[in-house]
Amino acid sequence: MARRLSTILLSLALLLAIGWGLWERANRLTLANAVEAGGQRDFYNLLNYVEQAQVSMGKSLASSSPRQQAVHLTEAWNQAAAAQHSLSQLPTPGFKPVNTSKFLSQASDYSNYLAQKLARGEEMTPQERQQLASLREEMGRLAADLHQTEGQVTGKSVRWSSFYGIRMPSLPRTIAGRALPVEARPGPLDGFVNTDRRLQTLPSLNYDGPFSDHLEKQRPLGLGAGEVTQAEAERRALNFSNAASNSNYRVQATRTSNGRIPTFSLRLLDSRRPNVTIHIDVSKQGGQIVSLLNTRPVGAPTLDAAAALEKARAFLQAQGFPGMEPTYTVRTDNNQVITFAAREGDVILYPDQVKVKVALDNGEITGWDATPYYMAHHKRELPRPKLTPEQARAKISPGIKVEGVKLALIPLPGGQEKLTYEVKTKMDNTYYLTYINALTGEEEKVLQIIDVPGGQLTM
Protein backbone atom coordinates (compact mmCIF):
# COMPACT_ATOMS: atom_id res chain seq x y z
CA MET A 1 0.00 0.00 0.00
CA ALA A 2 2.68 2.41 1.12
CA ARG A 3 4.84 1.30 -1.74
CA ARG A 4 2.08 2.10 -4.17
CA LEU A 5 1.50 5.46 -2.57
CA SER A 6 5.16 6.35 -2.88
CA THR A 7 5.19 5.32 -6.55
CA ILE A 8 2.20 7.51 -7.24
CA LEU A 9 3.73 10.42 -5.37
CA LEU A 10 7.06 10.00 -7.13
CA SER A 11 5.55 9.88 -10.60
CA LEU A 12 3.36 12.84 -9.75
CA ALA A 13 6.45 14.76 -8.65
CA LEU A 14 8.24 13.76 -11.84
CA LEU A 15 5.31 14.92 -13.98
CA LEU A 16 5.22 18.18 -12.07
CA ALA A 17 8.93 18.65 -12.59
CA ILE A 18 8.65 17.94 -16.32
CA GLY A 19 5.67 20.25 -16.62
CA TRP A 20 7.48 22.99 -14.76
CA GLY A 21 10.57 22.53 -16.90
CA LEU A 22 8.56 22.77 -20.11
CA TRP A 23 6.82 25.88 -18.84
CA GLU A 24 10.15 27.50 -17.95
CA ARG A 25 11.50 26.54 -21.36
CA ALA A 26 8.51 28.10 -23.10
CA ASN A 27 9.07 31.26 -21.08
CA ARG A 28 12.76 31.30 -21.95
CA LEU A 29 12.01 30.86 -25.65
CA THR A 30 9.58 33.78 -25.58
CA LEU A 31 12.27 35.97 -24.05
CA ALA A 32 14.90 34.63 -26.46
CA ASN A 33 12.66 35.48 -29.40
CA ALA A 34 12.15 39.00 -28.11
CA VAL A 35 15.92 39.43 -27.69
CA GLU A 36 16.54 37.89 -31.13
CA ALA A 37 14.07 40.35 -32.64
CA GLY A 38 15.91 43.22 -30.96
CA GLY A 39 19.27 42.02 -32.29
CA GLN A 40 17.89 41.48 -35.80
CA ARG A 41 16.28 44.91 -35.77
CA ASP A 42 19.54 46.60 -34.77
CA PHE A 43 21.50 44.59 -37.35
CA TYR A 44 19.18 45.30 -40.28
CA ASN A 45 18.86 48.95 -39.21
CA LEU A 46 22.66 49.15 -39.21
CA LEU A 47 22.88 47.58 -42.65
CA ASN A 48 20.18 49.81 -44.13
CA TYR A 49 21.52 53.02 -42.65
CA VAL A 50 25.06 52.26 -43.82
CA GLU A 51 23.76 51.67 -47.36
CA GLN A 52 21.63 54.82 -47.27
CA ALA A 53 24.50 56.92 -45.94
CA GLN A 54 26.71 55.68 -48.75
CA VAL A 55 24.07 56.60 -51.31
CA SER A 56 23.54 60.06 -49.78
CA MET A 57 27.28 60.75 -49.80
CA GLY A 58 27.41 59.69 -53.43
CA LYS A 59 24.51 61.97 -54.32
CA SER A 60 26.15 64.94 -52.66
CA LEU A 61 29.31 64.29 -54.69
CA ALA A 62 27.32 63.92 -57.92
CA SER A 63 25.23 67.02 -57.34
CA SER A 64 26.52 70.30 -58.72
CA SER A 65 24.25 72.60 -56.72
CA PRO A 66 25.62 73.53 -53.30
CA ARG A 67 22.08 73.59 -51.89
CA GLN A 68 21.36 70.04 -53.04
CA GLN A 69 24.76 68.98 -51.77
CA ALA A 70 23.88 70.38 -48.35
CA VAL A 71 20.56 68.49 -48.38
CA HIS A 72 22.22 65.15 -49.19
CA LEU A 73 25.00 65.74 -46.67
CA THR A 74 22.38 66.40 -44.00
CA GLU A 75 20.78 63.05 -44.90
CA ALA A 76 24.15 61.32 -44.72
CA TRP A 77 24.79 62.95 -41.33
CA ASN A 78 21.55 61.52 -39.88
CA GLN A 79 21.88 58.11 -41.55
CA ALA A 80 25.45 57.54 -40.39
CA ALA A 81 24.51 58.65 -36.85
CA ALA A 82 21.57 56.23 -36.85
CA ALA A 83 23.90 53.47 -38.07
CA GLN A 84 26.31 54.19 -35.23
CA HIS A 85 23.46 54.06 -32.74
CA SER A 86 22.22 50.70 -34.08
CA LEU A 87 25.73 49.28 -34.03
CA SER A 88 26.24 50.29 -30.42
CA GLN A 89 23.12 48.41 -29.31
CA LEU A 90 24.05 45.21 -31.17
CA PRO A 91 25.16 42.38 -28.86
CA THR A 92 28.76 41.57 -29.78
CA PRO A 93 30.21 39.63 -26.84
CA GLY A 94 33.90 39.73 -26.01
CA PHE A 95 34.83 42.65 -28.20
CA LYS A 96 33.60 46.14 -28.94
CA PRO A 97 33.64 47.36 -32.55
CA VAL A 98 35.11 50.70 -31.42
CA ASN A 99 36.78 51.49 -34.73
CA THR A 100 33.61 50.84 -36.74
CA SER A 101 31.74 53.01 -34.26
CA LYS A 102 34.31 55.78 -34.55
CA PHE A 103 34.26 55.58 -38.35
CA LEU A 104 30.46 55.98 -38.44
CA SER A 105 30.55 58.87 -35.93
CA GLN A 106 33.23 60.65 -37.92
CA ALA A 107 31.50 60.08 -41.26
CA SER A 108 28.34 61.52 -39.74
CA ASP A 109 30.12 64.44 -38.13
CA TYR A 110 32.13 65.20 -41.26
CA SER A 111 28.95 65.27 -43.38
CA ASN A 112 27.44 67.66 -40.84
CA TYR A 113 30.55 69.86 -40.96
CA LEU A 114 30.38 70.05 -44.78
CA ALA A 115 26.62 70.67 -44.76
CA GLN A 116 27.08 73.57 -42.35
CA LYS A 117 29.88 74.95 -44.42
CA LEU A 118 27.69 74.89 -47.54
CA ALA A 119 24.83 76.43 -45.57
CA ARG A 120 27.12 79.35 -44.74
CA GLY A 121 27.53 79.92 -48.45
CA GLU A 122 31.05 78.52 -48.71
CA GLU A 123 32.12 75.75 -51.04
CA MET A 124 33.74 72.37 -50.59
CA THR A 125 37.47 72.50 -51.25
CA PRO A 126 38.96 69.82 -53.55
CA GLN A 127 40.61 68.21 -50.51
CA GLU A 128 37.25 68.01 -48.73
CA ARG A 129 35.67 66.43 -51.82
CA GLN A 130 38.48 63.91 -51.88
CA GLN A 131 37.99 63.20 -48.17
CA LEU A 132 34.24 62.76 -48.63
CA ALA A 133 34.82 60.44 -51.59
CA SER A 134 37.14 58.22 -49.58
CA LEU A 135 34.69 58.12 -46.64
CA ARG A 136 32.00 57.07 -49.13
CA GLU A 137 34.22 54.34 -50.50
CA GLU A 138 34.90 53.06 -46.99
CA MET A 139 31.16 53.17 -46.25
CA GLY A 140 30.61 50.97 -49.30
CA ARG A 141 33.19 48.46 -48.09
CA LEU A 142 31.48 48.38 -44.68
CA ALA A 143 28.13 47.73 -46.40
CA ALA A 144 29.68 44.82 -48.33
CA ASP A 145 31.12 43.33 -45.13
CA LEU A 146 27.76 43.65 -43.42
CA HIS A 147 26.10 41.88 -46.36
CA GLN A 148 28.43 38.97 -45.80
CA THR A 149 27.38 38.82 -42.16
CA GLU A 150 23.78 39.05 -43.33
CA GLY A 151 24.33 35.79 -45.22
CA GLN A 152 25.33 34.16 -41.97
CA VAL A 153 22.39 35.73 -40.17
CA THR A 154 19.85 34.35 -42.64
CA GLY A 155 21.71 31.00 -42.60
CA LYS A 156 21.14 31.07 -38.83
CA SER A 157 24.79 30.68 -37.94
CA VAL A 158 24.50 34.01 -36.15
CA ARG A 159 21.77 34.13 -33.51
CA TRP A 160 21.92 37.34 -31.50
CA SER A 161 19.97 35.86 -28.59
CA SER A 162 22.48 33.01 -28.28
CA PHE A 163 25.07 35.48 -26.98
CA TYR A 164 23.12 35.98 -23.79
CA GLY A 165 23.50 33.23 -21.24
CA ILE A 166 25.08 32.34 -17.96
CA ARG A 167 28.58 30.88 -18.19
CA MET A 168 28.96 27.27 -17.10
CA PRO A 169 30.63 26.90 -13.70
CA SER A 170 34.34 26.18 -14.06
CA LEU A 171 34.34 22.47 -13.08
CA PRO A 172 31.74 21.27 -15.62
CA ARG A 173 33.35 23.61 -18.13
CA THR A 174 36.73 21.91 -17.86
CA ILE A 175 35.11 18.46 -17.98
CA ALA A 176 33.12 19.45 -21.06
CA GLY A 177 36.26 20.94 -22.59
CA ARG A 178 38.16 17.65 -22.09
CA ALA A 179 35.30 15.54 -23.41
CA LEU A 180 34.58 17.67 -26.48
CA PRO A 181 37.71 19.55 -27.58
CA VAL A 182 36.76 22.70 -29.45
CA GLU A 183 37.96 22.85 -33.02
CA ALA A 184 39.33 26.11 -34.29
CA ARG A 185 36.51 27.25 -36.53
CA PRO A 186 35.52 30.78 -37.53
CA GLY A 187 33.39 32.47 -34.89
CA PRO A 188 30.08 33.99 -35.91
CA LEU A 189 31.35 37.53 -35.43
CA ASP A 190 34.70 37.18 -37.22
CA GLY A 191 33.40 39.37 -40.03
CA PHE A 192 32.82 42.19 -37.56
CA VAL A 193 36.22 41.71 -35.96
CA ASN A 194 38.00 41.86 -39.33
CA THR A 195 36.08 44.92 -40.48
CA ASP A 196 36.87 46.65 -37.22
CA ARG A 197 40.56 45.82 -37.58
CA ARG A 198 40.63 47.25 -41.09
CA LEU A 199 38.88 50.47 -40.00
CA GLN A 200 41.52 50.97 -37.33
CA THR A 201 44.06 51.64 -40.07
CA LEU A 202 42.14 54.57 -41.58
CA PRO A 203 44.16 57.79 -41.79
CA SER A 204 43.21 60.39 -39.21
CA LEU A 205 40.49 62.88 -40.12
CA ASN A 206 41.04 66.52 -39.20
CA TYR A 207 38.31 69.14 -39.60
CA ASP A 208 36.34 71.62 -37.49
CA GLY A 209 34.00 69.24 -35.69
CA PRO A 210 33.71 67.63 -32.27
CA PHE A 211 34.96 64.19 -33.42
CA SER A 212 37.98 65.44 -35.34
CA ASP A 213 41.12 63.44 -34.57
CA HIS A 214 43.19 66.48 -33.68
CA LEU A 215 41.04 67.03 -30.57
CA GLU A 216 42.22 63.71 -29.14
CA LYS A 217 45.68 65.16 -28.77
CA GLN A 218 44.56 68.41 -27.13
CA ARG A 219 46.95 69.51 -24.40
CA PRO A 220 46.34 71.96 -21.56
CA LEU A 221 47.48 75.48 -22.52
CA GLY A 222 47.24 77.35 -19.25
CA LEU A 223 49.20 75.38 -16.67
CA GLY A 224 52.45 77.32 -16.82
CA ALA A 225 55.98 75.97 -16.90
CA GLY A 226 57.88 73.58 -14.67
CA GLU A 227 57.06 70.32 -12.90
CA VAL A 228 56.24 70.35 -9.19
CA THR A 229 57.32 67.70 -6.70
CA GLN A 230 54.80 65.70 -4.72
CA ALA A 231 55.73 67.57 -1.51
CA GLU A 232 55.13 70.92 -3.20
CA ALA A 233 51.81 69.68 -4.63
CA GLU A 234 50.71 68.58 -1.16
CA ARG A 235 51.70 71.93 0.32
CA ARG A 236 49.67 73.81 -2.32
CA ALA A 237 46.69 71.48 -1.91
CA LEU A 238 46.65 72.03 1.85
CA ASN A 239 46.88 75.82 1.53
CA PHE A 240 44.05 75.88 -0.98
CA SER A 241 41.79 73.52 1.00
CA ASN A 242 42.40 75.33 4.29
CA ALA A 243 41.35 78.57 2.59
CA ALA A 244 38.31 76.95 0.98
CA SER A 245 36.95 75.50 4.23
CA ASN A 246 38.54 77.94 6.67
CA SER A 247 39.71 74.82 8.49
CA ASN A 248 42.79 72.69 8.86
CA TYR A 249 43.42 69.64 6.70
CA ARG A 250 46.03 66.89 6.63
CA VAL A 251 47.00 64.54 3.80
CA GLN A 252 45.58 61.03 4.02
CA ALA A 253 46.71 59.59 0.69
CA THR A 254 48.27 60.71 -2.57
CA ARG A 255 48.07 58.96 -5.94
CA THR A 256 48.92 60.06 -9.45
CA SER A 257 46.58 60.33 -12.38
CA ASN A 258 47.59 60.32 -16.02
CA GLY A 259 44.56 61.76 -17.81
CA ARG A 260 44.27 64.79 -20.08
CA ILE A 261 45.81 66.84 -17.26
CA PRO A 262 48.37 64.70 -15.36
CA THR A 263 47.89 65.34 -11.64
CA PHE A 264 48.78 64.44 -8.10
CA SER A 265 45.43 63.48 -6.58
CA LEU A 266 45.16 63.85 -2.85
CA ARG A 267 42.69 62.80 -0.24
CA LEU A 268 42.64 65.21 2.69
CA LEU A 269 41.14 64.78 6.14
CA ASP A 270 39.79 67.64 8.20
CA SER A 271 41.62 67.81 11.54
CA ARG A 272 38.75 69.59 13.24
CA ARG A 273 35.63 67.99 11.82
CA PRO A 274 35.44 64.19 11.76
CA ASN A 275 34.40 62.46 8.51
CA VAL A 276 34.96 65.52 6.35
CA THR A 277 37.22 64.64 3.44
CA ILE A 278 38.40 66.53 0.39
CA HIS A 279 39.49 65.15 -2.94
CA ILE A 280 41.85 67.57 -4.67
CA ASP A 281 43.89 67.42 -7.89
CA VAL A 282 47.11 69.39 -8.37
CA SER A 283 48.57 69.47 -11.89
CA LYS A 284 52.09 68.05 -12.14
CA GLN A 285 52.94 70.73 -14.67
CA GLY A 286 52.74 74.17 -13.07
CA GLY A 287 51.34 72.88 -9.77
CA GLN A 288 47.87 74.40 -10.32
CA ILE A 289 44.77 73.42 -8.36
CA VAL A 290 42.66 71.87 -11.10
CA SER A 291 39.80 70.40 -9.12
CA LEU A 292 38.48 70.10 -5.57
CA LEU A 293 35.51 68.19 -4.20
CA ASN A 294 34.45 68.33 -0.59
CA THR A 295 32.47 65.17 0.02
CA ARG A 296 30.43 66.19 3.04
CA PRO A 297 26.61 66.24 2.74
CA VAL A 298 25.28 69.78 3.06
CA GLY A 299 22.56 70.63 5.55
CA ALA A 300 19.58 72.97 5.34
CA PRO A 301 20.40 76.25 3.57
CA THR A 302 20.96 79.49 5.46
CA LEU A 303 22.36 81.45 2.49
CA ASP A 304 20.68 82.48 -0.74
CA ALA A 305 22.16 82.40 -4.24
CA ALA A 306 23.33 86.03 -4.07
CA ALA A 307 25.26 85.47 -0.83
CA ALA A 308 26.79 82.31 -2.31
CA LEU A 309 27.91 84.32 -5.34
CA GLU A 310 29.68 86.82 -3.08
CA LYS A 311 31.47 83.99 -1.23
CA ALA A 312 32.58 82.47 -4.52
CA ARG A 313 33.75 85.80 -5.91
CA ALA A 314 35.77 86.59 -2.80
CA PHE A 315 37.39 83.15 -2.90
CA LEU A 316 38.34 83.57 -6.58
CA GLN A 317 39.84 86.96 -5.82
CA ALA A 318 41.88 85.52 -2.93
CA GLN A 319 43.17 82.68 -5.11
CA GLY A 320 44.49 85.02 -7.79
CA PHE A 321 41.59 85.05 -10.26
CA PRO A 322 40.54 88.72 -10.22
CA GLY A 323 37.86 90.12 -12.48
CA MET A 324 36.11 86.83 -13.25
CA GLU A 325 32.54 87.24 -14.43
CA PRO A 326 29.73 84.94 -13.19
CA THR A 327 27.97 83.52 -16.24
CA TYR A 328 25.44 80.97 -15.13
CA THR A 329 24.49 79.20 -11.97
CA VAL A 330 22.62 76.11 -10.89
CA ARG A 331 21.55 74.78 -7.51
CA THR A 332 21.90 71.08 -6.87
CA ASP A 333 20.99 69.70 -3.47
CA ASN A 334 21.97 72.45 -1.05
CA ASN A 335 24.90 73.60 -3.13
CA GLN A 336 25.10 76.52 -5.51
CA VAL A 337 27.39 75.90 -8.46
CA ILE A 338 28.50 79.12 -10.15
CA THR A 339 30.39 79.21 -13.43
CA PHE A 340 32.79 82.10 -13.88
CA ALA A 341 34.48 83.15 -17.10
CA ALA A 342 37.63 85.25 -17.45
CA ARG A 343 37.55 88.72 -18.90
CA GLU A 344 39.90 90.71 -21.11
CA GLY A 345 38.91 94.34 -21.38
CA ASP A 346 35.21 94.27 -22.20
CA VAL A 347 35.34 90.77 -23.75
CA ILE A 348 34.13 87.73 -21.81
CA LEU A 349 36.34 84.72 -22.48
CA TYR A 350 33.94 81.78 -22.31
CA PRO A 351 36.65 79.14 -22.92
CA ASP A 352 38.44 80.14 -19.69
CA GLN A 353 35.90 78.79 -17.22
CA VAL A 354 36.11 78.09 -13.51
CA LYS A 355 33.27 76.48 -11.56
CA VAL A 356 32.90 77.18 -7.86
CA LYS A 357 30.52 75.24 -5.63
CA VAL A 358 29.33 76.89 -2.43
CA ALA A 359 27.59 75.02 0.41
CA LEU A 360 24.43 76.95 1.28
CA ASP A 361 24.43 75.85 4.93
CA ASN A 362 27.62 77.68 5.98
CA GLY A 363 29.09 79.30 2.86
CA GLU A 364 32.06 76.94 2.66
CA ILE A 365 33.64 76.41 -0.75
CA THR A 366 32.88 72.72 -1.41
CA GLY A 367 33.85 72.45 -5.03
CA TRP A 368 36.27 73.88 -7.59
CA ASP A 369 36.75 72.89 -11.20
CA ALA A 370 39.26 74.81 -13.29
CA THR A 371 39.79 72.08 -15.91
CA PRO A 372 38.29 74.15 -18.78
CA TYR A 373 40.32 77.18 -17.65
CA TYR A 374 43.65 75.38 -17.65
CA MET A 375 42.86 73.53 -20.89
CA ALA A 376 42.08 76.76 -22.76
CA HIS A 377 43.74 79.71 -21.04
CA HIS A 378 46.63 81.34 -22.90
CA LYS A 379 47.72 84.77 -23.95
CA ARG A 380 45.55 85.72 -26.89
CA GLU A 381 45.81 88.42 -29.50
CA LEU A 382 42.15 89.37 -29.64
CA PRO A 383 41.17 90.96 -32.94
CA ARG A 384 39.48 94.35 -33.00
CA PRO A 385 35.74 93.97 -33.78
CA LYS A 386 34.78 95.22 -37.25
CA LEU A 387 31.08 95.45 -36.39
CA THR A 388 29.55 97.88 -33.93
CA PRO A 389 27.10 96.55 -31.30
CA GLU A 390 24.30 98.26 -33.24
CA GLN A 391 25.22 96.41 -36.43
CA ALA A 392 25.20 93.12 -34.51
CA ARG A 393 21.81 93.96 -33.04
CA ALA A 394 20.48 94.66 -36.53
CA LYS A 395 21.31 91.05 -37.55
CA ILE A 396 18.56 89.72 -35.27
CA SER A 397 15.25 88.94 -37.00
CA PRO A 398 12.66 91.68 -36.57
CA GLY A 399 9.98 90.69 -34.08
CA ILE A 400 12.46 89.15 -31.66
CA LYS A 401 13.10 91.38 -28.68
CA VAL A 402 16.75 92.18 -27.97
CA GLU A 403 17.62 92.43 -24.27
CA GLY A 404 21.33 93.17 -24.42
CA VAL A 405 24.55 92.98 -26.44
CA LYS A 406 28.10 92.30 -25.26
CA LEU A 407 31.41 91.09 -26.66
CA ALA A 408 32.32 87.45 -26.03
CA LEU A 409 34.99 85.01 -27.15
CA ILE A 410 33.30 81.64 -27.67
CA PRO A 411 34.68 78.14 -28.21
CA LEU A 412 33.37 76.31 -31.27
CA PRO A 413 33.38 72.55 -31.88
CA GLY A 414 36.74 71.70 -33.37
CA GLY A 415 38.66 73.73 -30.83
CA GLN A 416 38.45 77.13 -32.55
CA GLU A 417 37.68 80.38 -30.77
CA LYS A 418 35.67 83.19 -32.34
CA LEU A 419 35.16 86.79 -31.25
CA THR A 420 31.44 87.48 -31.28
CA TYR A 421 28.71 89.73 -30.03
CA GLU A 422 26.48 87.87 -27.58
CA VAL A 423 22.96 89.12 -28.21
CA LYS A 424 20.44 88.19 -25.57
CA THR A 425 16.97 87.87 -27.06
CA LYS A 426 13.52 87.00 -25.81
CA MET A 427 10.88 85.10 -27.71
CA ASP A 428 7.66 83.72 -26.16
CA ASN A 429 8.97 84.01 -22.60
CA THR A 430 12.11 82.05 -23.49
CA TYR A 431 15.53 83.66 -23.53
CA TYR A 432 18.10 82.90 -26.21
CA LEU A 433 21.71 83.88 -26.72
CA THR A 434 22.66 84.50 -30.33
CA TYR A 435 26.34 84.82 -31.20
CA ILE A 436 27.14 87.14 -34.12
CA ASN A 437 30.72 87.01 -35.39
CA ALA A 438 32.22 90.42 -34.60
CA LEU A 439 34.42 90.36 -37.71
CA THR A 440 32.19 88.91 -40.42
CA GLY A 441 28.66 89.44 -39.06
CA GLU A 442 27.89 85.71 -39.50
CA GLU A 443 25.68 84.08 -36.91
CA GLU A 444 27.89 81.44 -35.28
CA LYS A 445 25.70 79.80 -32.66
CA VAL A 446 22.39 80.03 -30.77
CA LEU A 447 21.92 78.90 -27.18
CA GLN A 448 18.66 78.58 -25.30
CA ILE A 449 18.58 79.54 -21.64
CA ILE A 450 16.72 76.93 -19.64
CA ASP A 451 15.36 77.72 -16.21
CA VAL A 452 16.05 74.97 -13.70
CA PRO A 453 15.22 75.06 -9.98
CA GLY A 454 17.65 77.51 -8.39
CA GLY A 455 19.40 78.61 -11.54
CA GLN A 456 19.78 78.67 -15.27
CA LEU A 457 21.45 76.43 -17.79
CA THR A 458 22.29 77.06 -21.41
CA MET A 459 21.76 74.44 -24.06
Next chain:
Amino acid sequence: MLPRRLRLLLPVLLAATLLSAALWQYHRQGQAPGAIPTQAGTPVGTSDEMNLLARLIAAEAGDEPYEGQVAVGAVVLNRVRSPLFPSTISGVIFEPWAFESVSNGLIWQVTNLASASRAAADALNGWDPTYGALFFWNPAKEVSPWIWSRNILTQIGRHVFAR
Protein backbone atom coordinates in the same frame (compact mmCIF):
# COMPACT_ATOMS: atom_id res chain seq x y z
CA MET B 1 15.42 -1.93 2.38
CA LEU B 2 14.65 1.34 4.12
CA PRO B 3 11.86 1.56 6.65
CA ARG B 4 8.55 2.59 5.17
CA ARG B 5 8.48 6.05 6.61
CA LEU B 6 11.84 6.92 5.12
CA ARG B 7 10.74 5.71 1.71
CA LEU B 8 7.98 8.29 1.79
CA LEU B 9 10.45 11.00 2.75
CA LEU B 10 12.02 11.32 -0.69
CA PRO B 11 8.90 12.05 -2.78
CA VAL B 12 7.55 14.35 -0.11
CA LEU B 13 10.79 16.32 -0.05
CA LEU B 14 10.81 16.51 -3.84
CA ALA B 15 7.22 17.73 -3.92
CA ALA B 16 7.97 20.32 -1.25
CA THR B 17 10.98 21.62 -3.20
CA LEU B 18 8.95 21.91 -6.36
CA LEU B 19 6.11 23.64 -4.58
CA SER B 20 8.42 26.17 -2.95
CA ALA B 21 10.20 26.80 -6.27
CA ALA B 22 6.86 27.46 -7.96
CA LEU B 23 5.81 29.76 -5.13
CA TRP B 24 9.12 31.63 -5.30
CA GLN B 25 8.73 32.05 -9.03
CA TYR B 26 5.23 33.39 -8.51
CA HIS B 27 6.45 35.76 -5.82
CA ARG B 28 9.23 37.08 -8.05
CA GLN B 29 6.85 37.76 -10.89
CA GLY B 30 4.71 39.71 -8.47
CA GLN B 31 7.45 42.31 -8.02
CA ALA B 32 8.37 43.01 -11.63
CA PRO B 33 10.15 46.29 -12.48
CA GLY B 34 6.98 48.20 -11.60
CA ALA B 35 8.25 48.58 -8.06
CA ILE B 36 11.38 50.61 -8.74
CA PRO B 37 12.20 52.60 -5.62
CA THR B 38 12.73 56.27 -6.40
CA GLN B 39 14.81 58.69 -4.44
CA ALA B 40 12.86 60.54 -1.81
CA GLY B 41 13.37 64.14 -0.81
CA THR B 42 16.31 64.90 -3.09
CA PRO B 43 15.52 67.86 -5.32
CA VAL B 44 17.15 67.33 -8.71
CA GLY B 45 17.74 69.58 -11.68
CA THR B 46 17.31 67.68 -14.89
CA SER B 47 15.73 64.84 -13.04
CA ASP B 48 15.25 62.19 -15.72
CA GLU B 49 18.86 61.70 -16.73
CA MET B 50 20.14 62.45 -13.26
CA ASN B 51 18.03 59.67 -11.77
CA LEU B 52 19.29 57.13 -14.27
CA LEU B 53 22.89 58.18 -13.75
CA ALA B 54 22.52 58.09 -9.96
CA ARG B 55 21.06 54.60 -10.17
CA LEU B 56 24.00 53.38 -12.24
CA ILE B 57 26.51 55.00 -9.89
CA ALA B 58 24.84 53.45 -6.85
CA ALA B 59 24.81 50.02 -8.49
CA GLU B 60 28.35 50.16 -9.89
CA ALA B 61 30.17 52.08 -7.17
CA GLY B 62 27.84 52.25 -4.17
CA ASP B 63 30.59 51.33 -1.72
CA GLU B 64 33.41 53.23 -3.42
CA PRO B 65 34.84 56.53 -2.10
CA TYR B 66 32.90 59.62 -3.18
CA GLU B 67 35.37 60.65 -5.90
CA GLY B 68 35.14 57.09 -7.27
CA GLN B 69 31.39 57.58 -7.60
CA VAL B 70 31.81 60.90 -9.40
CA ALA B 71 34.39 59.19 -11.63
CA VAL B 72 31.90 56.50 -12.70
CA GLY B 73 29.39 59.24 -13.58
CA ALA B 74 32.11 61.06 -15.50
CA VAL B 75 32.94 57.90 -17.50
CA VAL B 76 29.31 57.74 -18.66
CA LEU B 77 29.37 61.41 -19.69
CA ASN B 78 32.77 61.05 -21.39
CA ARG B 79 31.28 58.18 -23.39
CA VAL B 80 28.32 60.35 -24.42
CA ARG B 81 30.84 62.83 -25.86
CA SER B 82 33.01 60.15 -27.48
CA PRO B 83 32.65 58.93 -31.09
CA LEU B 84 33.15 55.34 -29.87
CA PHE B 85 29.89 55.26 -27.91
CA PRO B 86 26.21 56.24 -28.27
CA SER B 87 25.45 59.92 -27.87
CA THR B 88 22.85 59.77 -25.09
CA ILE B 89 23.10 58.84 -21.40
CA SER B 90 20.49 56.10 -21.75
CA GLY B 91 22.17 54.79 -24.91
CA VAL B 92 25.48 54.49 -23.07
CA ILE B 93 24.02 52.91 -19.95
CA PHE B 94 21.97 50.28 -21.77
CA GLU B 95 24.57 49.26 -24.34
CA PRO B 96 24.78 45.44 -24.16
CA TRP B 97 27.30 44.35 -21.50
CA ALA B 98 28.55 47.88 -20.99
CA PHE B 99 27.81 47.74 -17.26
CA GLU B 100 27.65 44.66 -15.09
CA SER B 101 24.87 46.10 -12.93
CA VAL B 102 22.62 46.47 -15.99
CA SER B 103 23.32 42.87 -17.08
CA ASN B 104 22.53 41.41 -13.66
CA GLY B 105 19.69 43.77 -12.79
CA LEU B 106 21.36 45.33 -9.75
CA ILE B 107 20.64 48.79 -11.20
CA TRP B 108 16.92 48.21 -10.52
CA GLN B 109 17.45 47.02 -6.98
CA VAL B 110 19.54 49.81 -5.45
CA THR B 111 17.70 51.80 -2.82
CA ASN B 112 20.23 54.14 -1.22
CA LEU B 113 20.77 56.87 -3.78
CA ALA B 114 21.73 59.74 -1.43
CA SER B 115 25.45 59.83 -2.11
CA ALA B 116 25.08 58.59 -5.70
CA SER B 117 22.70 61.46 -6.50
CA ARG B 118 25.21 64.02 -5.26
CA ALA B 119 27.92 62.32 -7.29
CA ALA B 120 25.70 62.31 -10.40
CA ALA B 121 25.03 66.04 -9.95
CA ASP B 122 28.75 66.77 -9.63
CA ALA B 123 29.51 64.71 -12.74
CA LEU B 124 26.76 66.47 -14.72
CA ASN B 125 28.15 69.81 -13.52
CA GLY B 126 31.48 68.94 -15.11
CA TRP B 127 33.62 67.34 -12.39
CA ASP B 128 35.73 64.50 -13.77
CA PRO B 129 38.31 63.04 -11.35
CA THR B 130 39.68 60.84 -14.16
CA TYR B 131 40.31 63.60 -16.75
CA GLY B 132 38.79 61.80 -19.70
CA ALA B 133 38.42 58.09 -18.82
CA LEU B 134 36.14 55.96 -21.01
CA PHE B 135 36.44 52.63 -19.23
CA PHE B 136 36.60 51.37 -15.67
CA TRP B 137 36.77 47.92 -14.15
CA ASN B 138 37.57 46.09 -10.98
CA PRO B 139 40.93 44.32 -11.51
CA ALA B 140 40.01 41.72 -8.89
CA LYS B 141 37.14 40.46 -11.06
CA GLU B 142 37.23 38.57 -14.33
CA VAL B 143 37.11 41.02 -17.25
CA SER B 144 37.50 40.78 -21.00
CA PRO B 145 41.25 40.63 -21.78
CA TRP B 146 40.62 43.22 -24.50
CA ILE B 147 40.08 45.87 -21.82
CA TRP B 148 43.70 45.70 -20.61
CA SER B 149 44.87 47.01 -23.98
CA ARG B 150 43.40 50.42 -23.10
CA ASN B 151 45.55 53.21 -21.74
CA ILE B 152 45.24 53.15 -17.93
CA LEU B 153 44.94 56.60 -16.32
CA THR B 154 44.56 55.98 -12.60
CA GLN B 155 43.00 53.87 -9.88
CA ILE B 156 40.35 55.21 -7.50
CA GLY B 157 39.23 52.86 -4.73
CA ARG B 158 38.82 49.42 -6.28
CA HIS B 159 38.31 50.64 -9.85
CA VAL B 160 40.92 51.10 -12.56
CA PHE B 161 40.10 53.92 -15.00
CA ALA B 162 41.33 53.92 -18.59
CA ARG B 163 40.94 55.76 -21.85
